Amino acid sequence: MIRDGRDPAAITEAAQVLAGGGLVAFPTETVYGLGANASDERAVAGIFAAKGRPSDHPLIVHVPDAAAADHFALRVPPVARKLMNAFWPGPLTLILPRRPEVGAAAAGGQDTIGLRCPAHPVAHALLLACEQASPPVHGVAGPSANRFGRVSPTTAQHVASEFPSDLFVLDGGATPVGIESAIVDCTRGLPVLLRPGTLTREQIEAACGERVRLPDEVAGAAPRASGTLESHYAPDAKVRLMDARSLQTALDLLGPDAKAIAVYARSILRGSAGQMRRMPDDPAEAARQLFAVLRDFDATGVKLIWVETPPDAPEWEGVRDRLRRASAG
Structure with a gap:
């Protein structure tokens, strides 16, 4: 309702x-x-x-x-x-x-x-x-x-x-x-x-x-807190984090067999993945889109979601954290 x-x-x-x-x-x-x-x-x-x-x-x-x-x-x-x-x-x-x-x-x-x-x-x-x-x-x-x-x-x-x-x-x-x-x-x-x-x-x-x-x-156990389990925020499809070079190499090797894979990357990649979406360069916009993109990929029935690892920079820390947990299951 x-x-x-x-x-x-x-x-x-x-x-x-x-x-x-x-x-x-x-x-x-x-x-x-x-x-x-x-x-x-x-x-x-x-x-x-x-x-x-x-x-x-x-x-x-x-x-x-x-x-x-x-x-x-x-x-x-x-x-x-x-x-x-x-x-x-x-x-x-x-x-x-x-x-x-x-x-x-x-x-x-x-x-x-x-x-x-x-x-x-x-x-x-x-x-x-x-x-x-x-x-x-x-x-x-x-x-x-x-x-x-x-x-x-x-x-x-x-x-x-x-x-x-x-x-x-x-x-x-x-x-x-x-x-x-x-x-x-x-x-x-x-x-x-x-x-x-x-x-x-x-x-x-x-x-x-x-x-x-x-x-x-810090000494001592931290209080349990929401959303801090190692595996969390996971779609039905398996998520894998990769750098841009590894992503391109994997797409090249699979060729037309990449139809069951979705790719979310900041880099421009060649290949025939079933779904390809470009991750924004702006970390705030990437955060805003992240969960909706993962849900959209799931809705297409893909089995794997390959994501380009975000930059190791402070402003990307939240996005990196969610993707790391999504890929841990």
């Missing part, structure tokens, strides 16, 4: 569905989320069941503003406050200490919780309406609206293709960012980047005023 996210009546109805313990798919600037009342354990269990997601794999909770984070966060460290001020609303999730009385199911049973304030106008309107619903919903748990481990959705039609027709879907158009938020752990005394996004590490460091570490640079 797809509804126009620009319609205030649809927003109000969606908020009441969430307040009643139901599920609603909604757009954010990154990807579409499958939402439930983050404080309702039964509703959150519905997300895990619908996605086929392990219940100990935490969800990101969406809040309307930084002040609303206090409902779920036991405390907000200074570094997290700096990042909120710099990037909220926007594509950044912060891992914070969790209040023990709220959000346990959404947090996968951990004493930490991932919070994000989305920038999409439909998501923002929904979160504000949720606060006015009866009973009020103070935060919406919202992992990507797809089956667990599969390619994230960037349109309402992607969502509708994966779930029963009675799922309430707010249509906000194609998502403008296209890959999930960066995740920064703020619970260990210094910022740790658990998942890259379109925000670069340099941007995050400039905002918080210190170097951002990677998980293997």
Whole structure:
């Protein structure tokens, strides 16, 4: 059931569905989320069941503003406050200490919780309406609206293709960012980047005023976080990353037998692959298109998707991460 996210009546109805313990798919600037009342354990269990997601794999909770984070966060460290001020609303999730009385199911049973304030106008309107619903919903748990481990959705039609027709879907158009938020752990005394996004590490460091570490640079186990499994974001076709020279050599060797292969590359290649799409040179545009391209390739029935490895540059880190996980299955 797809509804126009620009319609205030649809927003109000969606908020009441969430307040009643139901599920609603909604757009954010990154990807579409499958939402439930983050404080309702039964509703959150519905997300895990619908996605086929392990219940100990935490969800990101969406809040309307930084002040609303206090409902779920036991405390907000200074570094997290700096990042909120710099990037909220926007594509950044912060891992914070969790209040023990709220959000346990959404947090996968951990004493930490991932919070994000989305920038999409439909998501923002929904979160504000949720606060006015009866009973009020103070935060919406919202992992990507797809089956667990599969390619994230960037349109309402992607969502509708994966779930029963009675799922309430707010249509906000194609998502403008296209890959999930960066995740920064703020619970260990210094910022740790658990998942890259379109925000670069340099941007995050400039905002918080210190170097951002990677998980293997910090002692102790990192909190579990959404979208950080080694194999994730995978289409049905097998994804393989290759440099341009290897791609061209493989196409030359296969010749007409490359019909069952799709190719996504920045370089101009010769060959007779079943599908060939050019990856944009701009990393932000490549991120915006990535998941939709993988879904389009799957729809053609190809068995293999060969992708030119993106540049080893900070602005490509999020795209490289998603492709590496998509190819790991």
